[in-house]
Structure formats: C-alpha cells, structure tokens
Amino acid sequence: MSNLLQSLTTELRRGTLTLAVLSQLRTPQYGYSLVQRLETSGITIEQSTLYPLLRRLEKQELVTSSWDTSDTRPRKYYVLSEFGIEILSELKREWEKTTHELDQLMKGSEE
Template sequence: MSNILDSLSIELRRGTLTLAVLSQLRTQQYGYSLVQKLEKSGIIIEQSTLYPLLRRLEKQELVKSIWDTTESRPRKYYLLTEFGRDVYETLKEEWLKNSSELSKLLEGDGHDEFN
C-alpha cells in the first residue's frame, strides 16, 4: 500500500506545484526567492524539482527568464509571459472549481456505504 500511496501522492502534488509556481511568478522571482516564498506558504519544493519545472514552463512559453547582471552575483529571474498569465488564470479557475466539487464529495465521505 505504501508504494501505491507514495505514487498517488506524487501525482497529486505534481499538478499543484505547477500552479503554486505560476501563482508566484506574477512578479519577477529568482529561484531561491521563489523557494522561500513557497515555503513561507507551507509548500515545500526542492531545487531539484523547481529548476526542471521552470525550464519546462519556459519551453512551454508560460514563463520567460531574464538575467540580472547588475549585482555582484548574476541572477536569473523568472516571470510569467502574457500567455502564462492567461494559462495561470484559467488553471486557477479550474483548480478552484475542482477543489470545491471535491470538497463536497469528501464532506460526504463519512456517510458512504463502507461505514
């Protein structure tokens, strides 16, 4: 059961991480600041997960990256593209709708035929 549960948990988390990252890129963020913002909200994401996700989002043209070389240490910042903002808003609406529907189902969970 543990392997199945782990697999299903990872699958569930994968989609939520994408939405969480997109939600924070409405303003320009670099990788470490993004990790900090997400952690502050209770969402833990490893850098080994974040950077491949950012590259995938950039390849999908949802996110653009910009190098800032004005500081002593260059930083790569990420920001939603216009297309990315549209996709984010649509995904957010879908998430809220699905969450509401699922909550209704789960609230009734204590009254099913298995009890």
C-alpha cells in the same frame, strides 16, 4: 508513511506544484527566492524539481526569463508572460472548480 501513500502523495502534489509556481511569478523571482516564497506558504519544492519545471514553463511560453548581472552574483529571474497570465487565470478557475467538486465528494463520503 507507507511507500504507497508516499507515491500517491507525490503524484497528487506534482500537478499542484505547477499552479503554485505560476501563482508566485506575477512578479519576477529567481529560483531561490521562489523556493523561499513557496516554503513560507507551506509548499516544499526541491531545487532539482523547480529548475526543470521553470525550464518547461519557459519552453511552453508561460514564463520568460532574464539575467540580472548587476549584483556580484548573476541571477536568472522568471516572470509570467502575457500568455502565462491568461493560463494562470484559467488554471485557477479550474482548480477552484475541482477543489469544490472534490470537497463535495469528500463530504458525501463522510456520511
């Protein structure tokens, strides 16, 4: 893949990762479980990208976190806040609208 295409692909994915992560936090997830869930769906995310994203989402009050220390290895779990649920719903509507519009543009460019 050329450097330009790789750069454009990275830019395109950046916005979709937020939506993908939020969509998986309806139930509490810790970092590694979230990476696995996303990879199962075909979305690759590096931990070096995920954790800063989770911290940003927490700062924006879209997710909350809590530590589970009941296991031998403490884990920090993340879950959508009430505000995060509302924002996810709006983002999902916006995503569906945008993908429909882009789909129409792409079909038009094939003619």
